[in-house]
Each structure stands twice: as structure tokens, then as C-alpha cells.
Amino acid sequence: MQHFSSGQIINQGYYKSFQPSFINRDWEVNDMSVLQLLSKADRQLGRLDMYSEYVNINLFIQMHIAKEAIQSSKIEGTQTKIEEAFLSKEEISSEKRNDWEEVQNYIAAMNEAVKMLHTIPFSSRLIKQTHKILLQGVRGEHKMPGEFRTSQNWIGGASISDAVFIPPIHNSIAELMSDIEKFANDELNPLPDLIKIALIHYQFETIHPFLDGNGRVGRLIITLYLVNKGILKQPILYLSDFFERNRQLYYDNLMRARTHNDINQWLKFFLTGVIETAQSGVHTFDAILQLQKIIDSKLKNIGSRSGDAYKVMDYLYTKPIIDAQKVSIITGKSARPSYNLIALLEELEIIKEVTGGQRGKIYTFKDYIDLFKK
Numbered sequence: 001m002q003h004f005s006s007g008q009i010i011n012q013g014y015y016k017s018f019q020p021s022f023i024n025r026d027w028e029v030n031d032m033s034v035l036q037l038l039s040k041a042d043r044q045l046g047r048l049d050m051y052s053e054y055v056n057i058n059l060f061i062q063m064h065i066a067k068e069a070i071q072s073s074k075i076e077g078t079q080t081k082i083e084e085a086f087l088s089k090e091e092i093s094s095e096k097r098n099d100w101e102e103v104q105n106y107i108a109a110m111n112e113a114v115k116m117l118h119t120i121p122f123s124s125r126l127i128k129q130t131h132k133i134l135l136q137g138v139r140g141e142h143k144m145p146g147e148f149r150t151s152q153n154w155i156g157g158a159s160i161s162d163a164v165f166i167p168p169i170h171n172s173i174a175e176l177m178s179d180i181e182k183f184a185n186d187e188l189n190p191l192p193d194l195i196k197i198a199l200i201h202y203q204f205e206t207i208h209p210f211l212d213g214n215g216r217v218g219r220l221i222i223t224l225y226l227v228n229k230g231i232l233k234q235p236i237l238y239l240s241d242f243f244e245r246n247r248q249l250y251y252d253n254l255m256r257a258r259t260h261n262d263i264n265q266w267l268k269f270f271l272t273g274v275i276e277t278a279q280s281g282v283h284t285f286d287a288i289l290q291l292q293k294i295i296d297s298k299l300k301n302i303g304s305r306s307g308d309a310y311k312v313m314d315y316l317y318t319k320p321i322i323d324a325q326k327v328s329i330i331t332g333k334s335a336r337p338s339y340n341l342i343a344l345l346e347e348l349e350i351i352k353e354v355t356g357g358q359r360g361k362i363y364t365f366k367d368y369i370d371l372f373k374k
Contacts, residue, residue, distance in 0.1 A: 001027055001028065001029060001030070001031070001263045001264060001267070002028045002030050003028075004257075004261050004263045004264075005021050005261055006020060006021060006206075006257055006258045006259075006261050006263070007019050007020035007021045007206075007258070010168075010169070012152075012169060014161075015152075015160050015161065015163075015166055016166065017152070017166045017167065017168055017169050018165065018166060018167060018168060018206070018258060019168045019169075019172065020168060020176065020203060020206045020207065020258075022176070022179045023179060023180065023183050023199050023200070023203050024179045024180075024182045024183035024186065024189075026189075027189075027191050027195075027199075029191075029195065031264045031267075033264075033268060034195075034264055034267050034268055034271070037267075037268055037271035037272060037275065038192060038194055038195065038271055040271075040275050041194055041271045041274040041275050041278070042192075042194065044274070044275050044278035044279055044282070045194075045226075045231060045232070045237065045274065045278050047278065047282050048232075048236060048237060048278040048281045048282055048285075049231070049232050049233060049236075051236070051281075051282070051285045052232070052233040052234045052236065053233070055285060055288075055289070057233075057234050057236065058234075058318075059314065059317040059318055060285075060288060060317060060318075061234055061235065061236065062107075062318050062319065063082075063317075063318075063320070063368075063372050064235070064236050064238065064281075064372075065107050065110050065111065065235065065238075066082055066085045066086065066103075066107060066372075067082060067238065067241070067372045068106070068110070068219075068223070068238035068240050068241075069085065069103045069104075069106035069107045069110070070082055070085060070103055071238070071240035071241045071243075071244050072106060072215070072216050072219050072220070072238075072240035072244075073099070073102050073103050073106060073216065074240075074244055075215060075219075075240065075243060075244050075247060076102075076215055076216065078099040078102050078103065079096075079099055080096065080099045080100050080102075080103045082369055082372055082373065083320075083321060083354075083364055083369060084096065084100060084103075085100070085103050085104070085107070086319050086320060086321040087100075087321060087362075089101075091362070098138065098139060101137065101138045102138050102139070105133060105134050105135070105136060105137075105138055106134060106216060106220070108133050109130045109131075109133040109134045109220065110220060110223070110235065112129070112130070112133055113126060113129070113130045113133075113220065113224050114224070114227060114235055116129060116130075117224065117227060117228050121185055121228070122181075122184045122185065122221075122224060122225055122228045123181050123184075123185075124177045124178070124180075124181055126224070127177075127217060127221060128146045128147065128148070129146060130217060130220060130221075130224075131145060131146050131210055131213055131217050132145045132146025134213050134216055134217060134220075135212060135213050139212075143210070143211035143212040143213075144210070144211055147210075148170070148173045148174065148177065148209045148210065149170050149173065149209060149210055149211045150170050151170055151211070152166070152167075152169060152170060153167060153208055153211055154166045154167070155167070155208065164255075165255065165258070167206065167207055167208035168206075168207060173207060173209045176203075176207045176209075177207065177209055179203075180200055180203055180204065180207075183196065183199070183200065184196065184200055184225065193225070193226070193229050193231055194231075194270075194271065194274060195267060196225075197221075197222055197225045197226065198266065198267050198270040198271070199263070199267075200221070200225065201218055201219075201221070201222055201270070202254060202257055202263070202266055202270075204217075204218045204221065205218045205254055206254070206258060219238075219239060219240050219243065222237075222238075222239055223235045223237060223238055236281060237274070237277055237278060237281060238277065239270075239273045239274070239277055241277065241280075242273040242276055242277050243273065246269075246273075249269060250269070253265055253266045253269045254266060280374075283374075284371055284372065284374070287371050288368070288371060291367055291368060291371065295313060295350060298348045298350065299313070299348075302344065302348075305340075305341060305344065308330075308331040308333065308337075308341055309341060309344070309345065311330050311331055312327055312330055312331065312341065312345065313350075315330050316351070316365040316368065317365075317368065320364060320365035320368050320369050321362060321363070321364050321365070322342075322351065322362075322363050322364075322365075323360070323361060323362050323363065324338050324339055324342060324361070325338075327341055327342055342363060345363075346363070350365065350367075351363040351364065351365055351366075352364055352366045
């Protein structure tokens with residue numbers, strides 16, 4: 001980007017905050033390496049989005065969202081396994097429950113935000129509502145869920161005096177977020193959408209408009225923006241896994257844009273993330289289709305029970321953990337046929353018992369879960 005000026009340091013008395021420049025303006029991209037990455041990212045996103053048309057994407061969407069929730073929360077220090085995300089609260093040990101609840105909130109926030117896009121645009125209102133769901137009843141619930149902060153915050157350091165970065169003062173947040181909103185919805189601005197959302201994410205993290213949950217909301221809005229613009233028909237691209245694996249580079253590139261006006265390096269990092277994540281998504285969908293073929297070949301020879309088995313499989317693709325009671329509900333059969341069906345699926349090595357107990361047995365669709373751990 002030519003003539004990019006990230007903002008200025010403002011003396012606030014006993015500390016200095018960073019006041020970012022507005023992003024709703026004319027931009028000129030002049031770095032050929034950024035344009036090459038942009039072209040590749042667009043192609044890979046197109047390949048990924050194709051699966052929304054040719055695959056029953058609704059079966060698999062919850063696994064994508066669960067993985068994103070876990071990876072995004074992991075960046076903030078939360079430790080939850082993907083299997084645990086699908087367990088009930090009672091099945092989670094007390095020491096892991098707070099982490100589990102944060103992941104559940106992320107899943108709920110994403111699902112609700114995608115629904116809201118049908119009625120309201122990508123906006124501060126959408127972002128605030130998403131934040132409210134994210135912080136409901138968890139650590140941070142007393143830090144103004146759904147409201148922009150009314151006090152100073154900082155990033156890194158035990159106190160503001162040794163902070164790594166101090167975002168803008170609170171009374172400028174409304175104006176800065178309004179600028180993001182105008183930029184996001186300006187259809188006359190010719191800047192490509194992937195460059196736009198890269199800038200929006202950078203600006204959002206720089207403003208840090210909430211007292212808590214900025215990182216998670218900032219990552220969540222990437223997917224929301226792409227769905228809102230029709231680049232993705234479904235929320236199937238999530239960058240948190242890439243950001244988590246390259247966590248220090250993620251922070252360093254955001255900070256370098258602020259301190260050195262080097263927005264190009266951030267754009268290159270972001271677009272590389274889109275490319276890698278989209279490619280990984282394509283591989284995952286290919287692997288899911290292969291797994292479905294293998295399972296179909298196993299189920300076609302089980303006679304009259306295949307109808308019930310396929311009902312259970314449809315459930316497992318959306319939620320890969322099950323017990324006998326749930327099988328009974330899905331199939332509408334009593335306990336005995338449900339246990340027999342579980343035994344059959346175990347014998348076919350489709351599901352695997354994980355508790356090791358005699359009662360309250362839980363079964364996982366392990367091969368499917370493993371596809372989302374790669």
C-alpha cells in the first residue's frame with residue numbers, strides 16, 4: 001500500500017496511547033507480491049466455496065465451527081479438545097468447565113451472527129451482539145458484554161506502565177468503529193474484499209474496542225465478512241488455526257504495521273493464511289467424501305438396519321459423539337435395538353467407545369474427528 005500511515009502516538013499524561021488513522025479512504029495497492037498472493041487466495045477460496053454447492057454442507061458445518069471455536073479460544077489460553085466441545089456440561093470435569101463454556105459461547109456466537117446477517121448488515125451492532133453472546137456467563141462476563149469499553153485497556157504487560165501496546169482512548173472508539181463500518185459497506189470502494197477484511201481485522205485489533213474478547217471477535221468477523229459479501233456461501237473458512245500455529249508472527253505483523261507503517265507485510269501474512277486455510281479446507285472436504293464412501297460400503301450390506309444406521313450417521317456428521325439414549329431418539333426405537341445398532345457400528349469400526357465404563361457409555365466417530373485435527 002502506498003502512503004500508508006498507521007496513526008500516531010498520543011500523550012495521555014502518565015501513558016501514551018496509539019490513535020490509528022481512519023481506513024475508509026482511497027487505497028492503492030502497488031506491491032506485486034501482495035497482488036500475486038491475492039490472486040492465489042481468490043482461486044483457493046473459490047475452490048473451497050465450491051463444496052457448498054456439491055456437498056451437503058449443513059452436515060459438516062458444525063465441525064468447522066467447533067474447530068474454529070477451539071483454535072480461537074486456544075490463542076487466548078483456553079484448552080478444550082474437539083471431542084469435548086460436543087459433550088454436555090455435566091460430562092465435562094469441573095476444572096475444564098470454564099474453558100468448555102467459552103468454546104460453547106464461541107460456537108453460539110458464530111451461529112447466531114451468521115443468522116443475523118440475513119437481517120442486519122456487517123456493522124457495529126452485529127459485532128456488539130456477537131461479543132455479548134461470546135462473554136455471556138463466562139470469564140469476562142463482568143467486562144461489559146456487548147458494549148464498547150468506557151475505560152483504557154492495554155495489550156501485554158502487567159500494567160499500563162509496561163504495556164506492549166496501548167490502544168486508542170475510549171472516547172474515540174465510536175468514531176473509529178463507525179469508520180470500519182463505512183469501509184466494510186462501501187460498495188463503491190474498488191479495493192478487493194480480501195484486502196478489505198485484512199485491513200478491517202488489523203484495524204479492529206488495533207482499536208481493541210472491548211474490555212475482553214477482542215481477539216476472538218476480531219477473528220470471528222473475518223468469516224462473517226466473507227459470508228456477508230457472498231465470497232463464501234457458508235462459514236467454512238477460519239483463520240484461527242493458522243494464527244495459532246504462527247502466533248508470534250501474527251502478533252509481530254500486526255505490531256509492525258503500527259510501528260513501521262508496514263501494512264504490506266501484514267497483508268502478505270493474512271493472504272498466506274487464507275491460501276493455506278482454504279487449501280486445508282479443500283483437503284478436509286475431500287477426505288470427508290472419501291470417508292463417506294468407505295462408510296457407505298460398510299453399511300450397504302447390513303440389510304434392514306441400514307435405514308436406522310444412516311440416520312445415526314447423519315447425526316454423527318453434525319455431532320460426532322453419541323450414546324444409546326440418543327440413538328434411541330434418532331431411530332425412534334427402544335433400548336434393545338438401539339444397543340444392537342451401536343454394537344453393529346462398533347463392530348464395523350465406525351464408532352468407538354471412549355469412557356471404558358459399564359454404564360453411561362459414550363461413543364465417538366473417531367475417523368471423522370481426526371480429519372479436523374490435522
